[in-house]
Amino acid sequence: MVDLTEQERAAMRAALRPVAELMEEIGWTTPLASLSETQVLTLIEAAIGGFQEAMAASAAQASTEIPF
Template identity: 90%
Template sequence: MVDLTEQERAAMRAALKPVAELMEEIGWATPLAGLSEAQVLTLIEAAVGAFQEAMAASAARASTEIPF
């Protein structure tokens, strides 16, 4: 397992909503093996995209002040 930073953990939590919205459309009872390739790729795209957006937003909020 990867040793995630708190920033990365927060970005993963931010990715939950778009993935959950897609799963709502697909159907929560659908097993992963029952998903089409297109559905899996869409889920991955939603998760990665939301993660990247959250990381970028977090970086933009980070202080650019030099600590000395």
């Protein structure tokens, strides 16, 4: 397993929203094995996009001050 930072964990939680929105469209009771390739790729894209957006927002808020 990957050793995630707290920033990465927060970005993963932020990525839940776009994935959940897609799952709402697909149907929460739909088995994953029943999803089409397009649906799975769209879910992956939403997860990665949400993660990247959250990480970029976090980096923009980070202090540029040198800690010494």
